[in-house]
Amino acid sequence: MKPINVGLLGYGAIARQHLYAYRTIPLYFPELKTDIKVVAVYGRTEERVRNFSKEYGIDRYYTDYTKLIKDKDVQVIDISLPNRLHYETALIAAEEGKDIICEKPLSIDHKTAFEMYRVAEKAGVKHAIVYNYRWLPAILLAKKLIEEGFIGKIYHFRGMYLEDFAIDPSQPLAWRYIKSEAGSGSLGDDATHVIDLARFLVGEMKKVCGKGKIHIKYRPLLTDRTKQGEVETDDEFMALIEFENGAIGSIEASRICAGRKNFLYIEVNGSEGSIIWNLERLNELKLYTIKDSPEVQAFKTIYVTNEKHPYFKRFWPPNGPIGMVDGFAIGFG
Ligand SMILES: NC(=O)c1ccc[n+]([C@@H]2O[C@H](COP(=O)([O-])OP(=O)(O)OC[C@H]3O[C@@H](n4cnc5c(N)ncnc54)[C@H](O)[C@@H]3O)[C@@H](O)[C@H]2O)c1
8 A cells, every 4th residue: 555645734614625535535446456545634723723633533733834734744834724835835845845726716826826727737746726526527527528418519508506605794804704715705615616627517717797795894803892993805707708619608606695605506508408517416416418319308317326437336326326435434423
């Protein structure tokens, strides 16, 4: 077994999902013969990061990310920190010859993002950004169907990521609401996933016209909730796009869309059909094709869980959906 040791920077909402993913990899990909382990975690507050490392069985913890990155037992640096910190930690990691997995958005602006890319390439380290949705079997099937011509020439992409996690104005002014920490709001948090899916399924874009808007202008300060601070990142974002292949499209994102919890929805319309997918029903892909005889032409729902579908010969029992395993974990727990 080849050991791969990962150091986790951050232990927030998404870092915990990364931890789950690393622990599951050997079950999904036994042929890799890797013994992948999260061996260290970084956080600012000693007591909290120590508790986290104990609770989740991680050997070491650091309150200085440079020390974690320099730890000779760590080969892969997983950056799950607020966006501003992606740049400085990635640069140190590349300098130390460590491979890098970085959360989206890559950085707070395009200049630092390009610099991260250049430095990692120059250092010859492996580097990747986390666009997790493109690896879901239903999305991989959508890509295959598009490439095989099931929906013909693509005319239109329509995508949105709508949430309401920020709708309560009494929620404090966390890093997500501050431009120097986050870069952007719903654009970098949500639209970024839609942009990735658009590029994955349709291709590169050549023209974009976008608009962001802040609706909730002030929020209580984290340090003193009786005082208000200014929100600097967009609550909503919209864009019109034109792809290099001539298709056009629209992208929407919101963190204040009442009632929407994790509504990542995409629709691709072509000369011979359409494809629809929605994260809230992640095992299903809807397909309409004019190749069906006219009497039965309609959207059909493909339940993307059989062994012909991408990755389904692996860990899941045939026709067992993604998510089924969580019932075992919760039940056994
Ligand atoms: N791929 C996805 O689906 C997805 C989903 C959510 C978030 N993300 C990305 O993951 C990253 C983290 O987001 P999150 O939702 O886990 O955030 P979070 O606020 O839940 O956690 C952030 C972590 O960084 C630490 N932290 C905060 N400020 C810090 C500072 N100034 N210095 C050092 N550490 C600090 C926090 O203690 C925590 O451990 C972001 O880049 C976000 O865009 C990705």
